Amino acid sequence: MNTVTENLTDQKNSIEKLTSPHSNKVNILMVDDHPENLLALKAVLTSPNYHLVSANSGKEALKCMLKQDFAVILLDVQMPGLNGFETAKLIKAREKTRHIPIIFITAISFDMEHVHEGYSVGAIDYIMKPFNPKTLKYKIEQFVKIHQNHQENIVQTDRERIVELNEMNKRLDRTTLNLRRTEALSKAIGETIVDTILTFDDQGSILSVNPAVKSMFGYSSEELIGRHVVGLFKEWMGTGVQASSFSFFTSIKESVGRVIESVAVRKDESHFYADILIGETTIEKQHLFVCSIRNVTERKQIEEIKKLQFNNMEQMVEKRTEELLRANERLQNEIEERERIASHLYRSQERFRKIFESSPCLMAIFSQKNLTFIEVNTSWLNFTGYSMEELENHKINVKNFIDESTGKPINLDLKIRNKKISYKTKNGDIRDGLLSTEMIDIHPEPCTLIVLTDITETVHLEKEMSRLDRLNLIGEMAAGIAHEIRNPMTTVQGFLQLSRNDSANLSTEIIDLMLEELTRANSIITEFLNLAKNKVSVKKKQNLNTILEALSPLIQAEAFRASKHVKLELNQCPDIFIDQKEIRQLVLNIALNGLDAMSSNGKLTIKTYTEKQAVILEIKDQGHGISPEVLQKLGTPFFTTKETGTGLGLAICYSVAKRHHAEIDIKTGDEGTVFSIRFQLSASPNQ
Numbered sequence: 001m002n003t004v005t006e007n008l009t010d011q012k013n014s015i016e017k018l019t020s021p022h023s024n025k026v027n028i029l030m031v032d033d034h035p036e037n038l039l040a041l042k043a044v045l046t047s048p049n050y051h052l053v054s055a056n057s058g059k060e061a062l063k064c065m066l067k068q069d070f071a072v073i074l075l076d077v078q079m080p081g082l083n084g085f086e087t088a089k090l091i092k093a094r095e096k097t098r099h100i101p102i103i104f105i106t107a108i109s110f111d112m113e114h115v116h117e118g119y120s121v122g123a124i125d126y127i128m129k130p131f132n133p134k135t136l137k138y139k140i141e142q143f144v145k146i147h148q149n150h151q152e153n154i155v156q157t158d159r160e161r162i163v164e165l166n167e168m169n170k171r172l173d174r175t176t177l178n179l180r181r182t183e184a185l186s187k188a189i190g191e192t193i194v195d196t197i198l199t200f201d202d203q204g205s206i207l208s209v210n211p212a213v214k215s216m217f218g219y220s221s222e223e224l225i226g227r228h229v230v231g232l233f234k235e236w237m238g239t240g241v242q243a244s245s246f247s248f249f250t251s252i253k254e255s256v257g258r259v260i261e262s263v264a265v266r267k268d269e270s271h272f273y274a275d276i277l278i279g280e281t282t283i284e285k286q287h288l289f290v291c292s293i294r295n296v297t298e299r300k301q302i303e304e305i306k307k308l309q310f311n312n313m314e315q316m317v318e319k320r321t322e323e324l325l326r327a328n329e330r331l332q333n334e335i336e337e338r339e340r341i342a343s344h345l346y347r348s349q350e351r352f353r354k355i356f357e358s359s360p361c362l363m364a365i366f367s368q369k370n371l372t373f374i375e376v377n378t379s380w381l382n383f384t385g386y387s388m389e390e391l392e393n394h395k396i397n398v399k400n401f402i403d404e405s406t407g408k409p410i411n412l413d414l415k416i417r418n419k420k421i422s423y424k425t426k427n428g429d430i431r432d433g434l435l436s437t438e439m440i441d442i443h444p445e446p447c448t449l450i451v452l453t454d455i456t457e458t459v460h461l462e463k464e465m466s467r468l469d470r471l472n473l474i475g476e477m478a479a480g481i482a483h484e485i486r487n488p489m490t491t492v493q494g495f496l497q498l499s500r501n502d503s504a505n506l507s508t509e510i511i512d513l514m515l516e517e518l519t520r521a522n523s524i525i526t527e528f529l530n531l532a533k534n535k536v537s538v539k540k541k542q543n544l545n546t547i548l549e550a551l552s553p554l555i556q557a558e559a560f561r562a563s564k565h566v567k568l569e570l571n572q573c574p575d576i577f578i579d580q581k582e583i584r585q586l587v588l589n590i591a592l593n594g595l596d597a598m599s600s601n602g603k604l605t606i607k608t609y610t611e612k613q614a615v616i617l618e619i620k621d622q623g624h625g626i627s628p629e630v631l632q633k634l635g636t637p638f639f640t641t642k643e644t645g646t647g648l649g650l651a652i653c654y655s656v657a658k659r660h661h662a663e664i665d666i667k668t669g670d671e672g673t674v675f676s677i678r679f680q681l682s683a684s685p686n687q
C-alpha cells in the first residue's frame with residue numbers, strides 16, 4: 001500500500017516540476033557552449049507560454065534536468081566536455097528523462113553518420129545551423145504541443161489511475177479489515193465453539209482441528225493432525241466408508257451438505273451420538289473438507305424420552321379413547337336401558353293404572369302427612385258408595401275401618417297384611433274386608449296404599465255354612481239326645497214310682513243315682529243348646545281338655561244310641577288361644593264322622609297331649625277308613641258319601657283349623673282313621 005501512495009506522489013511532483021515555478025509555462029532547455037547561440041535561440045523562442053532555461057554544457061544541462069522537467073531539449077552537438085550525443089545518451093539512460101524529446105542543433109555537417117548517431121541515442125529531430133527561426137519556432141511549438149498532449153494524457157491517465165487506485169485502495173482496506181475481522185472471528189469461533197470442527201483432505205487425513213475436540217473426544221489437536229478422520233467414528237454413513245480407498249472421496253463428496261447421524265468414538269473408546277455436517281472447498285487446486293461434529297447424545301436422549309412420552313401418550317390416548325368408547329357404549333346401553341325402562345315404566349304405569357282402575361279390590365292412595373286421599377279406584381267408589389269428589393283431597397275417616405280382632409279403628413301408620421276388618425259404607429252398611437297397606441313413595445310425598453278385599457259375601461257364606469252345619473249336627477244328634485234324656489228320665493221315673501208306693505225304698509243311694517242321671521241329662525241338654533245357640537265367641541286362652549270334658553256327655557249320648565263306645569284320654573295340656581264354639585263344632589264333626597264310620601261296639605278315642613310346642617288333639621275311630629278318592633275331596637263343601645249328609649262338616653273343620661293356625665293330619669286305613677289337629681303354642685289370639 002505504501003508503495004502505491006509513493007508512486008502517486010512522484011507522479012504528482014513530476015507534473016508540478018514540468019510547469020513550475022511558472023505554473024502555466026512550459027519548460028524548454030537550451031544547451032549550447034556558445035552564449036550567442038543561446039541568445040539567438042532565446043530570441044527566437046521567447047514566448048509567454050515558454051519558460052526558457054539555458055545551459056552552457058552537457059553537464060549543466062544534466063544538472064538542470066535533475067531540478068525540473070522539460071518539455072523539449074534543444075541540444076548543441078558540438079560542445080566541449082560532454083558533447084551533444086553523449087549528453088543525449090545520458091538523458092535517455094535516465095528513466096525519468098528518457099521520454100523528453102531532444103532536438104539536436106548542429107552546424108557541423110549533415111551527413112548520415114551524424115544523423116544515425118543522433119537517432120540512435122534517441123533524438124527526435126535535427127536542426128541545422130543556421131536555422132530558420134520560423135521553422136524552429138514552429139517545430140518547438142509542435143513538440144511542445146505533442147509533449148503537452150502527452151503530459152495531459154499522462155496526467156489524465158494518472159488521475160484516473162489515482163482514482164482507480166484510491167478506489168482499489170479503499171476496497172483493499174475494506175477487504176483487509178473484513179479479512180482480519182473474519183480471521184479474528186473464525187479464530188474466536190473455532191476456539192469457543194462446542195462443536196468440533198476439523199478439516200481434512202480428499203484422502204481423509206486431518207489437517208486442522210479446533211480446541212473443542214479435547215472436551216468432545218479427549219484428544220489434543222496435535223494428536224489428531226495427520227490421522228484419518230474415519231477413525232473418530234464407530235459408524236459413519238453405514239459401513240461404506242473405508243479409511244484409505246477411492247470410495248472414501250466419492251462417499252464424502254456425496255455426503256457434503258447433509259447432516260449425517262453417526263456414533264463417534266472418544267479416545268477412551270466410549271461412544272456418543274454425533275451429527276456430522278461436511279462442507280467442501282478448494283484451496284490452490286486442493287480439495288479440502290470441513291467437518292463439524294456435534295455431540296447430540298443429550299438431544300437423542302431427549303428424543304428418546306420424547307418418543308417414549310409420545311408412545312406413552314399415544315397409549316394413553318388409545319386407552320382413553322378405548323375408555324371413552326366403552327363409556328360411550330355403556331352410555332348408549334344405559335340410554336337404551338333407560339328408554340326401555342321408561343317405556344317399561346310407561347307400560348307398567350299403564351298396566352298399574354288399569355290394574356288399579358279395574359281391580360275388584362278396593363284401592364286407595366293417601367298422603368301419610370295429612371291422611372288425605374290422593375287417588376281411589378272404581379271398586380272403592382262402588383263398594384263404599386262415595387263419589388270421587390267426596391273423597392279426593394278429603395281426609396280418610398279411620399273410624400270407618402274397624403279391626404275385627406280388637407273392635408278398634410285400624411292404625412294406618414303400620415304396615416298391615418290381610419287384617420280382617422269391617423268397614424262402613426256411605427249409607428251406614430257394615431261390610432267385611434281383608435285389609436293390607438303398603439308404604440310407598442310417590443315423589444316427593446310418602447304415601448300409603450290401601451288394598452281392601454271385600455269378603456262380605458264369603459263371610460256371609462261361611463256363616464251360612466256354619467249355621468247349616470250346626471243345624472245338621474243338631475238334627476243328627478236330636479234323636480240320640482232324646483234317647484239320652486229319656487233314659488235318665490225313665491230311671492228317675494221308675495224310682496219315683498217305686499218310692500210313691502214305698503217311700504222307704506228311696507234310699508240315699510237311689511236319690512244320688514237319680515240326681516246323677518238328671519245332672520247328666522242336664523249337661524247334655526246344656527251342651528246341645530250351646531251348639532244350637534248362635535252366640536258370638538272369640539279366641540280366649542283356655543284349656544282344650546275342659547272343652548272336651550264338657551262336650552263328652554253329648555258324644556257319649558250319640559255313641560250310646562248306636563251301641564258304640566267313647567274313650568277320653570286327656571293328658572295335661574297348657575292353655576291355648578281357642579274359640580270355644582268353633583272348637584266344639586270341630587270336635588263334634590270329627591267325632592260324629594268317626595262314630596258314623598264304625599259298626600256296633602266300635603270304640604272312638606279322644607286323646608290330647610303335648611308335643612314339640614304344640615297341643616295335639618287326636619280323634620281315632622275303628623271304622624272302615626277313607627278311600628283315596630274320598631280322601632282327595634275331603635274338606636270340599638257339600639262333598640258327602642252319606643245319604644243324609646250335608647258334606648259341610650270337614651269344610652267347616654278346615655276353616656276353623658285355619659283360623660287357629662292349626663294343622664289337620666289324617667291317617668287312614670282298614671283299622672280305622674285318626675284325625676290329628678295340631679295347635680301351635682306360640683299362636684297369638686289376633687292371628
Ligand SMILES: Nc1ncnc2c1ncn2[C@@H]1O[C@H](COP(=O)(O)OP(=O)(O)O)[C@@H](O)[C@H]1O
Pocket residue numbers: 589593594597621623624625626630634635639640641642644645646647648649650651673
Ligand atoms: N272318620 C271317617 N271315616 C270314614 N270316612 C269319613 C270319616 N270322616 C269323614 N268321612 C267321609 O267324608 C265325607 C264328608 O264328611 P263331612 O264333611 O263330615 O260330611 P258328611 O258327614 O255330612 O258326609 C263323609 O261323607 C265320609 O264319606
Ligand SMILES: [Mg+2]
Pocket residue numbers: 589592593649650
Ligand atoms: Mg259329618
